[in-house]
Amino acid sequence: xxxxRRKFLKIASHALGGTLAxxxxxxxIGLTVHPLMKETVYGTEDFISIGRVDDFPVGVPTKTTIxxxxxxxxxxxxxxxxxxxxVIRKEDNSLxxxxxxxxxxxxxxxxxxxxxxxxxxxxxxxxxxNGRKISGPAPRDLYSFETKIENNNVLIKFGSFT
Amino acid sequence: xxxxxGEWIEERTGLSKLLKAALDEPVHGGAKWSYIFGSGLVFLxxxxxxxxxxxxxxxxxxxxxxxxxxxxxxxxxxxxxxxRGIHHFGSSAMMIxxxxxxxxxxxFGAYKKPRELNxxxxxxxxxxxxxxxxxxxxxxxxxxxxxxxxVATNIMGTIPVIGKYIKILHQGGADYGxxxxxxxxxxxVFLLPLSLVFFLFIHIALFRKHGVTPCWKxxxxxxxxxxxxxxxxxxxxxxxxxxxxxxxxxxxxxxxxGAELExxxxxxxxxxxxxxxxxxxLFQLLKYCQGNFLIVGTVIVPxxxxxxxxxxxxxxxxxxxxxxxxxxxxxxxxxxxxxVIALTTLAIHHDSQDIHIIHQREEAEKQASRAxxxxxxxxxxxGGMSIFLxxxxxxxxxxxxxxxxxxxxxxxxxxxNSPDFTNFGSREWVAGLLKNPKxxxxxxxxxxxxxxxxxDESILDITEFLLSQSGxxxxxxxxxVERGKELALKGNCAICHPFGNKxxxxxxxxxxxxxxxxxxxxxxxxxxxxRFYGARNKMPAFDKLTDRELDAVxxxxxxxxxxxxxxxxxEEDGKKTYVFGLTSPRAIIDFKGKS
Numbered sequence: 113x114x115x116x117r118r119k120f121l122k123i124a125s126h127a128l129g130g131t132l133a134x135x136x137x138x139x140x141i142g143l144t145v146h147p148l149m150k151e152t153v154y155g156t157e158d159f160i161s162i163g164r165v166d167d168f169p170v171g172v173p174t175k176t177t178i179x180x181x182x183x184x185x186x187x188x189x190x191x192x193x194x195x196x197x198x199v200i201r202k203e204d205n206s207l208x209x210x211x212x213x214x215x216x217x218x219x220x221x222x223x224x225x226x227x228x229x230x231x232x233x234x235x236x237x238x239x240x241x242n243g244r245k246i247s248g249p250a251p252r253d254l255y256s257f258e259t260k261i262e263n264n265n266v267l268i269k270f271g272s273f274t
Numbered sequence: 275x276x277x278x279x280g281e282w283i284e285e286r287t288g289l290s291k292l293l294k295a296a297l298d299e300p301v302h303g304g305a306k307w308s309y310i311f312g313s314g315l316v317f318l319x320x321x322x323x324x325x326x327x328x329x330x331x332x333x334x335x336x337x338x339x340x341x342x343x344x345x346x347x348x349x350x351x352x353x354x355x356x357x358r359g360i361h362h363f364g365s366s367a368m369m370i371x372x373x374x375x376x377x378x379x380x381x382f383g384a385y386k387k388p389r390e391l392n393x394x395x396x397x398x399x400x401x402x403x404x405x406x407x408x409x410x411x412x413x414x415x416x417x418x419x420x421x422x423x424x425v426a427t428n429i430m431g432t433i434p435v436i437g438k439y440i441k442i443l444h445q446g447g448a449d450y451g452x453x454x455x456x457x458x459x460x461x462x463v464f465l466l467p468l469s470l471v472f473f474l475f476i477h478i479a480l481f482r483k484h485g486v487t488p489c490w491k492x493x494x495x496x497x498x499x500x501x502x503x504x505x506x507x508x509x510x511x512x513x514x515x516x517x518x519x520x521x522x523x524x525x526x527x528x529x530x531x532g533a534e535l536e537x538x539x540x541x542x543x544x545x546x547x548x549x550x551x552x553x554x555x556l557f558q559l560l561k562y563c564q565g566n567f568l569i570v571g572t573v574i575v576p577x578x579x580x581x582x583x584x585x586x587x588x589x590x591x592x593x594x595x596x597x598x599x600x601x602x603x604x605x606x607x608x609x610x611x612x613x614v615i616a617l618t619t620l621a622i623h624h625d626s627q628d629i630h631i632i633h634q635r636e637e638a639e640k641q642a643s644r645a646x647x648x649x650x651x652x653x654x655x656x657g658g659m660s661i662f663l664x665x666x667x668x669x670x671x672x673x674x675x676x677x678x679x680x681x682x683x684x685x686x687x688x689x690x691n692s693p694d695f696t697n698f699g700s701r702e703w704v705a706g707l708l709k710n711p712k713x714x715x716x717x718x719x720x721x722x723x724x725x726x727x728x729x730d731e732s733i734l735d736i737t738e739f740l741l742s743q744s745g746x747x748x749x750x751x752x753x754x755v756e757r758g759k760e761l762a763l764k765g766n767c768a769i770c771h772p773f774g775n776k777x778x779x780x781x782x783x784x785x786x787x788x789x790x791x792x793x794x795x796x797x798x799x800x801x802x803x804x805r806f807y808g809a810r811n812k813m814p815a816f817d818k819l820t821d822r823e824l825d826a827v828x829x830x831x832x833x834x835x836x837x838x839x840x841x842x843x844x845e846e847d848g849k850k851t852y853v854f855g856l857t858s859p860r861a862i863i864d865f866k867g868k869s
Binding site: 118121122124125128129131132135136137139140142143144146149150156181183185186187188189190 | 325
């Protein structure tokens with residue numbers, strides 16, 4: 113009698129303890145994995161304005177700083193320099209916008225006006241004015257960003273690139 | 275395999291022997307429900323520890339980031355509100371349970387020889403709990419915590435001779451700032467928990483040494499002959515109680531929506547501070563100790579009460595556990611308890627009657643929800659308060675208080691010559707105006723409009739129609755609008771007021787788009803325009819306000835009523851576009867470089 117009562121108490125205590133532990137731990141795990149469920153650091157603008165069309169001379173790559181805002185958990189950082197891009201305005205007023213980072217190892221590439229090519233100083237990568245790889249170790253052409261022009265304003269989609 | 279591993283560990287650690295020794299503790303006189311409080315406290319302490327540890331991974335202890343990080347935890351994570359709620363109400367539960375435990379120990383006489391040190395370590399634990407409550411209250415760096423803690427640190431300052439230094443040491447300087455938070459944080463998450471574990475260890479070890487003190491009615495024979503094992507007899511009861519505590523806490527958290535987070539601390543505001551409920555009796559006591567007697571309430575009475583608790587086991591040396599033989603001590607302890615309850619009740623009662631405090635609570639609630647809305651667009655690095663700097667409502671209130679409050683009253687504050695703007699632009703306000711424009715609250719005797727002699731329902735219909743034109747009325751009732759429109763256009767209103775054409779002029783103000791953003795702006799710029807009051811106008815024109823200021827005033831006016839949406843709230847929340855670290859070329863290159 114006494115033994116079966118204790119047996120029951122043991123099982124019941126285990127069950128209660130297990131339920132309690134699960135009830136306490138579940139929300140704690142839910143809270144801990146929050147960064148896996150939700151982005152915590154992100155840009156607030158889809159298309160970022162980088163200037164007016166006339167700011168970019170035709171046929172001459174211009175290095176431009178990208179300024180936008182970033183959400184970092186609870187904080188918003190405005191007027192933040194996000195990076196730079198090379199902007200090339202073509203004859204027909206359409207634009208090519210390339211990342212300044214070489215697709216090889218991310219060094220900053222320069223425009224060589226004399227040879228009219230993009231040159232990477234790290235491993236001698238060479239790209240033409242349309243971003244196509246000419247020589248060097250890079251696995252691909254320059255990264256380029258989607259652009260659009262609204263009211264003569266140049267906007268680039270800094271978040272995604274091809 | 276598992277068995278072998280178990281044996282291997284056992285050989286080297288003796289763990290299961292240790293556990294067995296801990297669990298097989300004999301409970302003399304039998305397991306009892308009256309012994310559950312101590313273990314309930316241990317459970318709550320573990321609960322506070324684990325919820326606290328997880329919350330520290332979200333909390334940022336500085337005066338510019340504390341509020342924002344708590345805001346993020348509370349509103350932007352899925353379980354943050356729940357975990358914080360459990361931690362918040364868990365602290366109250368601990369305080370309640372600690373007092374119940376203490377009184378149970380007192381009534382059972384469990385502090386008597388040889389258990390004096392057990393009692394004393396318990397008093398230390400109670401003090402530590404109060405310390406947890408005090409330090410934790412400040413950490414969100416919201417209005418409530420900031421101002422209530424000011425009172426506490428000022429009380430420290432009243433201790434003779436050393437008070438001033440103790441205060442500066444706690445604050446980390448002459449005034450509140452970053453070091454106040456870092457110091458309170460250090461106390462709350464390192465020093466107090468370590469001290470608590472230390473005293474708890476002593477407390478439990480001594481309890482194990484001396485065993486339970488059963489009710490005085492239990493005979494010596496029963497105490498000697500009836501022995502239950504701690505596991506599972508007592509643990510089962512403890513487990514039931516722990517589950518009960520957690521269920522109750524979770525219930526309270528769901529019912530209340532979790533712990534409050536008020537607006538960010540504003541050192542320039544005049545917030546009426548109130549401490550957490552378990553300190554209210556001390557707070558009330560201070561009200562009776564004014565001027566030179568302040569120290570009586572801040573230092574002398576609490577010190578005497580504490581001293582009494584510490585020496586209780588040494589002055590009550592009668593070994594009998596019968597309450598009837600300990601009457602003076604029962605008298606002293608329970609009159610102390612009655613005093614604490616009376617003071618707490620007085621404090622709560624006073625606050626519930628004080629109109630200033632009621633107003634301030636409403637205001638604080640409103641400001642808190644405003645702060646949460648503004649914060650969802652991101653908090654500038656300058657800190658929690660900076661969300662208000664670009665807030666039109668905040669600016670609007672400032673301008674209103676500079677330029678309008680001389681004539682227009684809001685919530686009992688301001689002039690009486692012009693309409694009272696409490697609840698301005700709400701259904702209630704407009705309906706009241708229609709009913710009796712000559713009321714003191716509206717135009718008084720100078721009003722030219724006669725009262726609308728219609729049944730209340732029809733007045734509400736007209737109100738709904740009038741306000742529906744503004745474009746930001748919440749929860750519009752379309753049937754009412756239709757009926758109201760009919761009444762207004764076909765009834766007497768349209769004789770004096772133009773409707774449907776902004777430029778039309780009649781003897782009374784044009785009510786096309788009544789109380790909309792544009793209507794209000796044009797009105798404020800020039801109330802004497804023939805479209806509005808014309809020659810009968812008495813209000814000065816505010817045509818010097820900039821667009822931004824005017825916009826702010828209108829937003830503030832909208833904000834006065836719960837029936838209207840703010841223009842700024844109609845905008846989308848800050849939208850997420852791309853994610854740092856996942857899409858920048860550099861990150862991808864790094865990844866490729868490694869692979």
